[in-house]
Amino acid sequence: MANMTKPREALVFPPDKSSSIDLYIPPSSTSSQSTPTKPFVTLTYATSLDSSLALSPGVQTALSGPESKAMTHHLRSRHDAILIGCGTAIADDPSLNCRIEGVGGYGGKGLEGQPRPIVLDPRGRWDVNHESKVVKLAAEGRGKAPWVFTLGEVGHERNHILEDVGGQFVRIGGGDVLEWDDILRVLAEKGLKSVMIEGGGHVINSLLSPKTAHLVDTVIITLAPTWLGKGGVAVIPDERRDEQGTKLAVGRLKDVKWVPLGEDVVLCGRM
Ligand SMILES: NC(=O)C1=CN([C@@H]2O[C@H](COP(=O)(O)OP(=O)(O)OC[C@H]3O[C@@H](n4cnc5c(N)ncnc54)[C@H](OP(=O)(O)O)[C@@H]3O)[C@@H](O)[C@H]2O)C=CC1
Numbered sequence: 001m002a003n004m005t006k007p008r009e010a011l012v013f014p015p016d017k018s019s020s021i022d023l024y025i026p027p028s029s030t031s032s033q034s035t036p037t038k039p040f041v042t043l044t045y046a047t048s049l050d051s052s053l054a055l056s057p058g059v060q061t062a063l064s065g066p067e068s069k070a071m072t073h074h075l076r077s078r079h080d081a082i083l084i085g086c087g088t089a090i091a092d093d094p095s096l097n098c099r100i101e102g103v104g105g106y107g108g109k110g111l112e113g114q115p116r117p118i119v120l121d122p123r124g125r126w127d128v129n130h131e132s133k134v135v136k137l138a139a140e141g142r143g144k145a146p147w148v149f150t151l152g153e154v155g156h157e158r159n160h161i162l163e164d165v166g167g168q169f170v171r172i173g174g175g176d177v178l179e180w181d182d183i184l185r186v187l188a189e190k191g192l193k194s195v196m197i198e199g200g201g202h203v204i205n206s207l208l209s210p211k212t213a214h215l216v217d218t219v220i221i222t223l224a225p226t227w228l229g230k231g232g233v234a235v236i237p238d239e240r241r242d243e244q245g246t247k248l249a250v251g252r253l254k255d256v257k258w259v260p261l262g263e264d265v266v267l268c269g270r271m
């Protein structure tokens, strides 16, 4: 019964904190808020006071404190999928699993509560291999294996590495870029009813662009009390203008709630 013991790194997010956050996320993986062509989309990331995700491109930067980190893992337990761009996969070698006490691999059964990692890698830049954390965790039964969305063919070797642990490369679209409509449609077709989009900068800025921002249902942002300075990986979507060329705000959240968590504050809102 090895997986019934609480592993040292299991996290706990207390129910009194989760009650505020839970109003913004799907009640369960059987959420009725998804549609046949789009899962429920939560955009969630940690940012500095100067809107940076990281000190520099390619540098992993810890912004969340322990309480908000546990909140992120609570979100991971409540979504069917977690999505990042290949820039993040290359920079961070992330685990992309859920380490909340009681989920599969962390005291719970099978892979219950583990999200499916999705990596957008149109040109096969991420050198996924046996040493990649997400692959190792899948092999150990502590997370699901990733699905990598690409535009073209990838080599047999990388295909085998993913397939051996239950992952796959998924070729989508016919153009030069992975379009958000296609990405979300494929997730819905594969039966995933909710996805949390974590980053990084290019992925968030493209999703928040005026043409696609409406695809986001909920936003949950951890604001850490620090400035990272110029040269960081910034969240600044493209500007929006009306037909006369007058600049408008890209978007404004509704139904906003600020939840203090340790030294951070978590902003929840609906698009
Ligand atoms: N603080 C936080 O919460 C988080 C921080 N980060 C940090 O962000 C940094 C990485 O960000 P960044 O370098 O911008 O990389 P991203 O993770 O945003 O990946 C960008 C790449 O994803 C590919 N891609 C595929 N489809 C799309 C699409 N529709 N829109 C945008 N990109 C797409 C492109 O690959 P191609 O160029 O091959 O076409 C693009 O270059 C790291 O330092 C990481 O630590 C990341 C996540 C969360």
Ligand SMILES: Nc1nc(O)c(N)c(N[C@@H]2O[C@H](COP(=O)(O)O)[C@@H](O)[C@H]2O)n1
Pocket: 045, 046, 060, 061, 062, 063, 064, 068, 069, 072, 084, 088, 089, 092, 093, 094, 095, 096, 097, 198, 199, 222
């Ligand atoms: N919520 C949050 N806070 C931070 O301070 C971060 N740097 C990130 N980064 C995201 O989390 C991924 C790492 O996750 P694992 O612990 O390896 O599972 C990283 O790749 C970013 O997506 N997030």
